[in-house]
Amino acid sequence: MKLNKWTVALASAGVVSLASAVQAEERAMHQVATAVSATTLGGYVDTSAIWKFGTGTDSGAAGSEALPGRAFDGTGKTDGFNLHVVGLTLERPLGAEDWAAGYRVDLLFGPDAVAYNPSANGDSTSDFGIKQAYVNLLLPAGNGIDVKMGVFNTIIGYESFESYLNPNFSRSFGWQLEPTQHTGVLASYQLSEALSVSGGVANTWSSGINARSPRAESHKAYMASIALTAPDSMGFMSGSSLYAGVVDGFSGNGKDTVSAYVGGSILTPIEGLGLGAAFDYRWDGNNGVTFNSNWAYAIAGYATFQATEKLKFAGRVDYTTGSDGTFFDAGTQGISDEQNELFSFTATAEYALWANVITRAEFRWDNCLSDDKPYGRSDENALTLAANVIFKF
Numbered sequence: 001m002k003l004n005k006w007t008v009a010l011a012s013a014g015v016v017s018l019a020s021a022v023q024a025e026e027r028a029m030h031q032v033a034t035a036v037s038a039t040t041l042g043g044y045v046d047t048s049a050i051w052k053f054g055t056g057t058d059s060g061a062a063g064s065e066a067l068p069g070r071a072f073d074g075t076g077k078t079d080g081f082n083l084h085v086v087g088l089t090l091e092r093p094l095g096a097e098d099w100a101a102g103y104r105v106d107l108l109f110g111p112d113a114v115a116y117n118p119s120a121n122g123d124s125t126s127d128f129g130i131k132q133a134y135v136n137l138l139l140p141a142g143n144g145i146d147v148k149m150g151v152f153n154t155i156i157g158y159e160s161f162e163s164y165l166n167p168n169f170s171r172s173f174g175w176q177l178e179p180t181q182h183t184g185v186l187a188s189y190q191l192s193e194a195l196s197v198s199g200g201v202a203n204t205w206s207s208g209i210n211a212r213s214p215r216a217e218s219h220k221a222y223m224a225s226i227a228l229t230a231p232d233s234m235g236f237m238s239g240s241s242l243y244a245g246v247v248d249g250f251s252g253n254g255k256d257t258v259s260a261y262v263g264g265s266i267l268t269p270i271e272g273l274g275l276g277a278a279f280d281y282r283w284d285g286n287n288g289v290t291f292n293s294n295w296a297y298a299i300a301g302y303a304t305f306q307a308t309e310k311l312k313f314a315g316r317v318d319y320t321t322g323s324d325g326t327f328f329d330a331g332t333q334g335i336s337d338e339q340n341e342l343f344s345f346t347a348t349a350e351y352a353l354w355a356n357v358i359t360r361a362e363f364r365w366d367n368c369l370s371d372d373k374p375y376g377r378s379d380e381n382a383l384t385l386a387a388n389v390i391f392k393f
Contacts, residue, residue, distance in 0.1 A: 264277060
């Protein structure tokens with residue numbers, strides 16, 4: 001084997017023996033090879049074409065119309081083709097041995113990465129983001145305590161940033177009310193086959209790598225969750241789940257922000273049919289308009305139906321309301337009732353034609369219930385049609 005020049009120099013000087021140096025080099029190379037061989041690589045490329053019904057704005061670029069309450073498929077994405085994000089994951093999962101260790105890194109590239117890019121230096125314009133990057137440790141106590149330290153996803157929410165993990169392509173209103181990521185430590189424990197709990201401490205409620213609370217250093221964000229999963233003994237309901245969680249910490253507006261979430265999914269006796277529901281409530285989040293106490297909540301209902309091995313349908317009914325500025329500034333509309341209230345209906349059809357490819361068509365209707373007209377040409381309604389194509393590897 002080829003030794004590095006420092007090892008050769010030390011051996012020549014008699015500081016180390018050449019035999020021991022060779023053995024040390026071989027051990028180091030073996031350790032590196034073992035760590036790398038246990039690492040998995042995966043990812044996805046997320047693209048779409050979105051068309052908003054109507055004549056468009058009187059002026060401005062195509063796709064510039066406002067679509068409040070929409071995340072990743074709203075303003076700037078309509079009436080054209082889009083690259084949303086490229087995701088890349090490097091992971092070494094925990095092994096079965098005591099004191100097992102691993103890691104996970106989720107990297108984002110593309111326009112949708114901006115939501116995860118903010119850091120302590122305030123940069124929020126790059127098309128590169130670190131979604132997760134943590135060290136995973138197993139403490140062999142009881143059934144094993146799973147500990148993550150670093151940057152990790154928020155513990156609450158029905159939907160995920162990765163659109164292919166969700167029933168629908170577009171995100172719900174509730175997704176907008178939740179935190180996205182935290183820098184801190186999170187411990188999870190499986191109490192039984194049906195019950196698991198988690199708890200953690202992070203720097204802030206808001207996203208941002210290494211972000212800090214605007215208050216004293218003792219102010220942190222605290223989080224906890226509990227999950228119930230129906231065991232195999234419950235027949236057709238096996239795998240159904242109920243989840244509740246809370247996150248409390250300072251957000252970007254310098255206020256103590258609390259997010260509470262309850263959600264669940266249930267399998268039905270009708271083969272292929274599943275139902276779900278989610279409730280989000282946020283106190284004193286940063287909405288950019290109301291600087292005193294503000295609030296918002298969202299309720300969503302979900303239905304999925306696996307018609308065939310390749311064909312799947314999904315529907316969502318979504319409602320949200322909150323103080324002015326949660327989704328748009330009612331004051332600019334000249335409306336006395338400065339409260340945001342939105343409704344949406346989403347229908348999605350998914351068909352697996354190519355291997356490793358998700359292809360979806362989605363229709364969505366958004367309606368403002370608060371007598372405001374926040375959509376595009378001062379409309380109360382917005383209708384969009386989207387085609388979503390994702391390759392997973």
